[in-house]
Amino acid sequence: DTGVSQNPRHKITKRGQNVTFRCDPISEHNRLYWYRQTLGQGPEFLTYFQNEAQLEKSRLLSDRFSAERPKGSFSTLEIQRTEQGDSAMYLCASSPRLGTSPNNEQFFGPGTRLTVL
């Protein structure tokens, strides 16, 4: 499968615990995005990487959230001291390098569903 992959697919944790999710983008894509989606809502932008640089971060993103993409390939999203309100689907998407294909198309992964008890 050459699409975007995310692990784990499901995570159940207790309030206060830390969790980390991983996203592997399509190999030749240098742009990577994280979104959060709650029930009945569309995906909400969290952060964006171009190669290893984190270029944008949503103002809505709590300090408990941190994302990395150390080598410009896979990315991790960590949530510290989880709260019940963090329960959501976390989506990752990637896009090709600018100029290599129609701009702005994002290819989504299957998501990681987080449940905080």
Added chain:
Amino acid sequence: AQRVTQPEKLLSVFKGAPVELKCNYSYSGSPELFWYVQYSRQRLQLLLRHISRESIKGFTADLNKGETSFHLKKPFAQEEDSAMYYCALSPKGNYGQNFVFGPGTRLSVLP
């Protein structure tokens, strides 16, 4: 700040009937508009974008800057069109750093 609204949470039509999924946006600059679709148990995927002016699976969408709308239309709905549809906006030239999605409309095509 940009915003996308989709007034219908659920839209039910009979097979063969025309369908129109509404999308309105607010953005002071020049936007790029998209429709994404999510079929049952599948991941979110791009359906079409306004700059391509293409028809995908019989769907079309025209950007109306005067009405700030980007409605998705299909003249004859099929059962396989049943899915969740999201309208999305990106500031032109921002190359996807700050996509804004609408809340989505669930389309149900009845036999």
